[in-house]
Every structure is written in structure tokens, then in C-alpha cells.
Amino acid sequence: MSVITKDKTATEFSSTLVQFIEEWKDKPGSLIMILHRLQQEFGFLPRPAIIQLSQMLQLPLAKIYGVVTFYHYFKLTKPGRNNIQVCMGTACYLKGGEDIIHELENLLGIHLNQVSDDGEFSFESVRCVGCCGLAPVAVCGTEVFGKLVPDKLPEVLAKLKSN
Amino acid sequence: MALNNFCLVCGGTGCESSKADDIFKNLRTAVEAHGLTGQVQVVKTGCFGFCEKGPIVKILPDESFYVEVKPEDAEKIVAEHLVKGRPVKELLYKTADQVTAKTEEDIQFYQKQIRIVLRNCGIINPEDVQEYIARDGYLGLEKVLFEMTPQQVIDEVKKSGLRGRGGAGYPTWLKWTNTSKTPADQRYVICNADEGDPGAYMDRSTLEGDPHSVLEAMTIAGYAQGATKGFIYIRAEYPLAIHRLEVAMKQSREMGLMGKNILGSGFDFDIEIRLGAGAFVCGEETALIQSIEGKRGMPVPKPPFPSVSGLWGKPTSINNVETYANIPVIITKGGDWFASIGTATSKGTKVFALTGAINNSGLVEVPMGTTLREIVYDIGGGIKGGKAFKAVQSGGPSGGVLPAASLDTPIDYESLTKIGSMMGSGGLIVLCESDCIVDVVKFYLDFSVEESCGKCAPCRIGGRKLLNILDKITKGKGTLEDLATMEQIGFAMQRASLCMLGGTTPNPILSTIKFFREEYLEHIEQKKCRAGKCKDLVTYTVIADKCIGCTVCARKCPVNCISGERKAPHVIDQSKCIKCGACFDACKFGAILVS
Numbered sequence: 063m064s065v066i067t068k069d070k071t072a073t074e075f076s077s078t079l080v081q082f083i084e085e086w087k088d089k090p091g092s093l094i095m096i097l098h099r100l101q102q103e104f105g106f107l108p109r110p111a112i113i114q115l116s117q118m119l120q121l122p123l124a125k126i127y128g129v130v131t132f133y134h135y136f137k138l139t140k141p142g143r144n145n146i147q148v149c150m151g152t153a154c155y156l157k158g159g160e161d162i163i164h165e166l167e168n169l170l171g172i173h174l175n176q177v178s179d180d181g182e183f184s185f186e187s188v189r190c191v192g193c194c195g196l197a198p199v200a201v202c203g204t205e206v207f208g209k210l211v212p213d214k215l216p217e218v219l220a221k222l223k224s225n
Numbered sequence: 226m227a228l229n230n231f232c233l234v235c236g237g238t239g240c241e242s243s244k245a246d247d248i249f250k251n252l253r254t255a256v257e258a259h260g261l262t263g264q265v266q267v268v269k270t271g272c273f274g275f276c277e278k279g280p281i282v283k284i285l286p287d288e289s290f291y292v293e294v295k296p297e298d299a300e301k302i303v304a305e306h307l308v309k310g311r312p313v314k315e316l317l318y319k320t321a322d323q324v325t326a327k328t329e330e331d332i333q334f335y336q337k338q339i340r341i342v343l344r345n346c347g348i349i350n351p352e353d354v355q356e357y358i359a360r361d362g363y364l365g366l367e368k369v370l371f372e373m374t375p376q377q378v379i380d381e382v383k384k385s386g387l388r389g390r391g392g393a394g395y396p397t398w399l400k401w402t403n404t405s406k407t408p409a410d411q412r413y414v415i416c417n418a419d420e421g422d423p424g425a426y427m428d429r430s431t432l433e434g435d436p437h438s439v440l441e442a443m444t445i446a447g448y449a450q451g452a453t454k455g456f457i458y459i460r461a462e463y464p465l466a467i468h469r470l471e472v473a474m475k476q477s478r479e480m481g482l483m484g485k486n487i488l489g490s491g492f493d494f495d496i497e498i499r500l501g502a503g504a505f506v507c508g509e510e511t512a513l514i515q516s517i518e519g520k521r522g523m524p525v526p527k528p529p530f531p532s533v534s535g536l537w538g539k540p541t542s543i544n545n546v547e548t549y550a551n552i553p554v555i556i557t558k559g560g561d562w563f564a565s566i567g568t569a570t571s572k573g574t575k576v577f578a579l580t581g582a583i584n585n586s587g588l589v590e591v592p593m594g595t596t597l598r599e600i601v602y603d604i605g606g607g608i609k610g611g612k613a614f615k616a617v618q619s620g621g622p623s624g625g626v627l628p629a630a631s632l633d634t635p636i637d638y639e640s641l642t643k644i645g646s647m648m649g650s651g652g653l654i655v656l657c658e659s660d661c662i663v664d665v666v667k668f669y670l671d672f673s674v675e676e677s678c679g680k681c682a683p684c685r686i687g688g689r690k691l692l693n694i695l696d697k698i699t700k701g702k703g704t705l706e707d708l709a710t711m712e713q714i715g716f717a718m719q720r721a722s723l724c725m726l727g728g729t730t731p732n733p734i735l736s737t738i739k740f741f742r743e744e745y746l747e748h749i750e751q752k753k754c755r756a757g758k759c760k761d762l763v764t765y766t767v768i769a770d771k772c773i774g775c776t777v778c779a780r781k782c783p784v785n786c787i788s789g790e791r792k793a794p795h796v797i798d799q800s801k802c803i804k805c806g807a808c809f810d811a812c813k814f815g816a817i818l819v820s
Contacts, residue, residue, distance in 0.1 A: 090518070090519075090537060091499070091517050091518040091519035091520075091537075092519060093519035093520075094499070094500065094502055094516065094519050095499065095500060097502070098461060098500050098502070128521055129519070129520065129521055132504065132521040132522065132523075132678075133501075133502030133503050133504050133522070134502070134503035134504065135461050135462075135501075135502035135503035136502060150423070151423035151424050152423045152424035152580070152581070152618075152621070152652070152654050152665075152668065152669075153423075153424050153580035153581055153586070153654065155423075155668050156581055156582070156654070156656070156660060156665070161805070164805070165783075168783060188462070189421065189423060189462070189503065189505070190421075190422070190423040190424055190425070190426070191238075191462060192238055192239075192420075192425075192426035192429045192430075192462075192463070193238055193239045193242055193276075193426075194239075194276070194424055194426060194578060194580035194586060195239045195276025195277050195279060195580070195586045195587055196239055196242065196243065196276070197580065199242075205242075206238075206241075206242030206243075208239075208242055208243060
């Protein structure tokens with residue numbers, strides 16, 4: 063779901079996005095659904111976009127930020143072109159999920175939740191992605207890398223970079 | 226020409242990520258290339274459950290069960306099996322004693338399972354409503370709408386003894402009765418698919434493999450309780466399940482199985498999907514309602530219960546995915562049939578996601594009353610790598626850790642609560658000798674603290690305090706008083722927290738202090754971690770007599786702190802060592818000592 067559909071300046075809302083917002087805005091409790099759609103558009107929730115949304119929905123900015131900051135899924139900073147999600151569910155944790163994170167830190171020279179200088183990579187730890195049989199697992203976009211070992215990571219990164 | 230064979234390819238998230246989609250495409254291409262179009266149908270199904278050996282391909286009618294299939298094997302399966310009628314031996318499952326198992330029945334993993342919730346997973350194409358109907362789908366809905374009153378439906382569910390599968394085990398019929406008895410102009414039914422437990426994926430697999438069963442059940446629940454609107458609250462992290470639900474909803478609307486005047490009965494019911502956004506606390510029903518209303522997902526005090534004042538102040542009943550999946554079968558086969566399975570107080574089956582240090586990890590559905598030992602050893606095939614069993618964790622961050630002595634406990638709501646754990650939603654994680662109890666408990670606490678919404682003090686402050694103490698213990702700075710303090714804080718949290726998240730956060734700690742006290746004492750008194758997981762308590766040294774100077778460890782060391790001449794014993798510089806264990810794993814001569 064977090065696949066970045068387009069790279070463009072934050073203030074531009076595509077017509078399909080506007081249409082989605084118009085369709086949903088009068089339904090009760092629609093804010094979270096609209097935020098999901100907004101994040102799908104930009105890959106994260108840029109501040110100018112949230113400001114524009116608050117005007118469209120006639121909702122105080124503070125209320126929207128209140129919701130955005132409560133939920134882990136919503137991001138306020140731009141992820142790398144490849145955002146690697148390392149699963150830290152129980153099965154992955156037990157089978158060495160932490161080693162994967164350490165090795166990524168080594169290889170990319172960045173820490174958890176940071177973006178590499180060239181904007182290529184970022185990585186985060188996420189809750190169980192539900193592929194416990196493949197633990198430890200990392201996900202990037204729609205691609206799932208299962209039964210990972212630190213030694214396999216250079217190959218994974220090279221593959222992602224060439225995509 | 227009639228169809229001679231079916232090729233079922235597992236399309237669950239686990240197998241899908243191991244290239245099941247390529248297998249599916251390659252099978253189709255191969256079927257076409259061999260001129261078998263019209264005789265063989267290739268179908269993508271839901272999860273088979275045996276995730277350890279995925280991706281899985283099953284051939285009907287002879288039920289050959291192929292495991293760990295690769296995309297390039299597709300051609301062989303078609304050319305050998307479908308054209309020449311010779312099963313591809315090397316792809317069949319081999320049991321522990323190397324006997325080739327031909328079908329599911331020969332595989333021990335499946336032998337003690339009864340599939341009610343997962344009845345269609347791995348059998349039907351979840352994106353085709355006709356296949357669901359062919360397996361008695363929507364028969365229950367038809368029966369309910371034309372032959373039963375709402376009260377009769379609730380009575381049938383009461384007869385079945387079905388209890389909530391989300392973990393707490395509240396009788397489903399009672400929940401439905403409470404909601405239906407509250408006078409209102411509008412009532413809601415909600416499906417809780419916010420499966421946030423780390424290490425649990427039962428609901429995801431059910432929705433991916435059999436979405437119509439949940440839609441049908443929600444419609445039945447709506448009829449029984451006088452509700453015309455349903456919501457499915459599902460994790461945004463489950464894109465495949467969301468997609469399959471959307472497809473299923475579109476199909477059932479087109480067939481008049483959802484929407485206005487269902488099947489001409491005059492009953493209206495529609496369902497809407499609402500996405501979660503990664504907050505574990507939203508599994509709690511009052512928090513979930515807040516989230517559907519578009520707010521921060523924070524629990525509110527009960528009473529009023531949702532059955533009285535729920536979504537937008539209207540009576541609302543919330544059931545879990547697995548609870549719903551049982552409903553259509555209860556209606557078609559009858560409450561008495563369902564009640565004949567299970568124990569005195571817990572009826573039917575329970576689905577578990579079996580993971581951790583186990584040979585056969587996967588999704589298992591067993592009748593209530595099955596013992597943990599049967600699940601771990603008979604179905605799960607025992608501990609991976611021949612290691613010693615240490616514990617089994619049930620109920621995720623809200624549950625407890627149970628020792629070997631509890632292995633003969635029959636699984637039902639009461640027995641598990643009595644020994645300090647809980648049924649939970651169905652995560653079952655097996656720990657072995659190389660897992661450290663304190664470290665695992667710290668993992669769960671870390672999770673619960675992170676996920677605490679911060680509204681009530683017992684959970685917000687208590688959880689943090691507990692985590693700090695655990696951190697101290699894993700660093701070798703714990704004291705004996707810490708154990709008593711943790712118990713005290715834990716009891717206070719159990720009593721005073723606003724919702725079950727805070728109330729159950731201390732469970733992993735309390736159960737391990739009870740069952741694994743000696744491991745805590747080792748960390749505190751001897752500053753020792755027997756599993757070697759608590760890095761601060763471990764040192765790696767080279768045993769000079771055993772080291773042949775092959776230099777492998779020095780090359781593997783990520784911080785270059787191992788030095789030594791070729792063919793001479795090496796030395797680890799303790800001041801630089803980050804205790805990653807790479808040298809230990811790399812050494813083929815057992816020359817690295819962990820102490």
C-alpha cells in the first residue's frame with residue numbers, strides 16, 4: 063500500500079485524489095481513509111498537503127495532526143526511493159530480525175528511520191507482516207524477501223537499486 | 226471437453242512472496258503449451274497452512290501434494306504428472322523418517338487437524354464466488370433469511386456454544402442478544418480484522434483464502450441483530466486480504482447477496498471496509514470504534530458497552546474474523562453439531578499460527594481440548610535442529626509463557642487462563658534452549674509500551690517502568706528486589722488499567738517470574754545469560770588449543786577486532802567486540818567460547 067505512485071511537488075493534488083476526497087468527505091469518520099489515500103499519492107504526508115486537506119475538509123489542522131501522529135502507518139517525512147521494512151514480529155525477532163537491522167545500518171551507513179544521502183534507501187522496523195514461515199523477513203514495496211541472513215543483504219540492496 | 230485435473234497453487238501472502246505467482250503463470254503457460262487447455266484448470270487458492278514448506282501446489286483429483294515448488298518446476302509438473310500421469314517424486318513431501326508422503330493425509334502436520342474455519346482455504350479460488358457457493362456457501366444465509374427468525378438464529382448460535390475467538394472468549398450469542406435488545410433506529414455489526422499480534426496471521430489467511438465466509442456471516446449477524454450496516458476494520462498492512470475482500474464484496478453485490486433486498490427477502494445489508502493505520506490498541510473494541518469514527522484510537526471506559534452505545538452512539542456488536550468464519554457452518558450444520566466438537570466450556574476449533582523454533586511452522590486448526598504437546602510435537606514436528614524445548618508462548622504480548630510442565634494442558638479458554646496465559650487470538654510461538662526468556666519478555670514489553678495509547682497512567686507509566694527494569698536485568702544490573710517490584714507493578718496494572726492492553730501487558734513478566742524464576746536469578750545473581758542473547762552478559766573468546774588459525778572469524782568480524790597470524794591462534798579484542806556472534810557462527814572448529 064505504501065508504494066509511491068508519483069513523484070511530484072506536494073501541493074499538487076491529482077484529479078483522482080480530489081475526486082476521492084470529494085466522494086468521502088461527507089461520510090462520517092472518513093478522515094483516516096482520506097489520509098491513507100493521500101499517503102498513497104505522495105509516499106508520505108507532506109505538511110502543505112495536510113494544510114490543503116484541512117481546508118478541503120473544513121477540519122482544524124491540529125485535529126488532523128492529532129490523528130496522523132497517533133498511527134504508526136502515517137509518515138511525516140519522505141522515505142527513500144526504496145523503503146525497506148524489516149519485520150520485527152515475534153518470529154522474525156527470534157530468528158535474527160535484529161541482525162538484519164544491524165547489517166542494514168552497516169551497509170547503508172544510516173540508522174533506523176533515516177534516509178540515505180542519495181535518497182535511494184530508507185529502512186524501518188515494522189510489526190508482523192504475517193509471513194512468519196519465512197522469518198526473518200523484509201519487505202520493499204510489493205517484494206518480500208524471506209529467510210534472510212545478513213550475508214544476503216548486499217545482493218538484495220543491489221537488486222533494489224537496479225529496479 | 227470435461228476438466229480432468231485441477232492444479233491448486235497456494236496464493237497466501239507467505240507463498241505469494243516465494244514466487245507463487247510465477248508458479249501460477251508458468252503452470253498456465255505449460256498447460257497451454259502441452260495442449261491441455263480445457264482439460265486442466267490452474268487455480269490460485271488461499272493458504273494451505275503448511276507455510277514451512279511453501280510454496281505448495283496440489284493436484285486434483287489424486288491429491289498429490291507438492292512442496293517447496295519453484296517457478297521452473299511448473300514445466301515438469303505439467304509434462305510428467307498431467308501429461309504422463311507420473312507424480313513428480315522429488316517435489317512430494319518427505320516425512321521425518323524420509324518416507325515420501327503422497328497426499329495431505331500422509332503428512333503428520335495435517336493428521337490431527339479439523340478444518341472448520343479454514344474449510345475452504347487451499348480448496349477454492351477466493352476470487353470466485355461460484356466456487357464458494359459450490360461448497361455450500363451462502364446456503365446458511367438463505368436458510369436464515371427464509372426459514373428462521375432473528376431470535377432463532379441467536380438460539381442456534383447459543384446452542385453451538387461459540388465464544389469470541391479474538392481472545393477473551395465472550396459468548397457470541399450473548400453479545401448478539403445484548404445488541405439486539407437495545408432499542409435503536411440503527412445498529413451496526415463490525416468485523417475486527419485488526420490482527421496486530423506479532424506472530425499471528427490466522428485472520429489474514431482466512432480473509433485471503435475465504436473472504437465470502439466472513440461476508441456471509443456478517444450478513445447473518447446483521448439479520449439476527451437487526452442491523453443493516455456492517456464495517457470490516459482491517460489492517461492497512463494486509464493489501465492482499467483487502468483486495469480479495471473488495472473483489473468478494475463486488476461479486477456478492479452483483480449476485481444480490483449483499484445490498485438492498487437480499488435474495489428478494491426484503492432484508493437490506495451492506496458492508497464497508499475501513500482501514501486501520503498501525504495501532505495495536507485498536508484491536509480493543511472501544512478504541513476500534515473511535516478509529517472507525519476517524520479519531521485517535523483510544524479506548525473509552527466501559528460501561529456503556531458497545532452493545533448499548535457503540536459506533537456513533539448506536540448499539541454495535543464487534544466480532545473477530547475467526548468467530549464470523551464459524552457462523553455459516555453453525556447455521557448449515559446446526560449448533561448441536563458444532564457443540565459436539567471441543568470441551569465442556571469451549572466448543573469448536575481454534576486456529577493457531579504456529580511459529581518460532583518449530584519444524585513445521587504454519588497455520589493449524591485443531592479441536593478445542595487438543596494439548597499443547599500434540600500441537601508442538603505431532604503437528605509441529607518438534608523443535609528445529611534437534612534443540613531442547615524451552616517454552617511455548619500463547620496470546621502474544623497479552624499472553625503468558627508456559628514451560629514444558631504445561632505441555633499436557635488441553636487448550637481451552639479456562640485451562641489457559643488458569644495457568645497464567647490466555648487463548649489470545651492464536652499466535653503460538655515455540656521457544657527453544659537458544660532463546661532467552663528475559664530477552665523474549667523484554668521484546669513483548671517493548672511492543673506493549675510502544676503501543677500503549679498513553680491515556681491511563683497504569684499502562685503508560687507502569688509499562689515503561691517494567692521495561693526499564695527488564696532492560697537493567699538484561700544488562701546485568703538487576704537486583705533481587707526488582708523481581709518483587711515488577712510483580713507489584715504488574716498486579717497494579719492488571720487491576721487499574723483502562724483497557725485490556727494495559728491489563729495484560731504484565732502477563733509475560735508475571736508468568737515467567739512464576740515459571741522461569743531461575744533464569745531471572747541467573748541474570749541477576751550470576752550476571753549470566755545461558756542462551757547468550759543478552760549481549761552485555763556475554764563474552765566471546767578464542768580457545769587457543771582449538772583454533773587452527775584459518776582466519777575465517779577475522780574475515781567475518783564486522784568490526785575487525787579479531788587478529789592473529791595465519792595458522793596461529795587468534796585473539797579477540799574485547800574493547801572493540803560488539804558481541805554479534807559472527808565469529809561463533811563462522812568457526813567450524815568450535816574454537817569460539819561463549820561465556
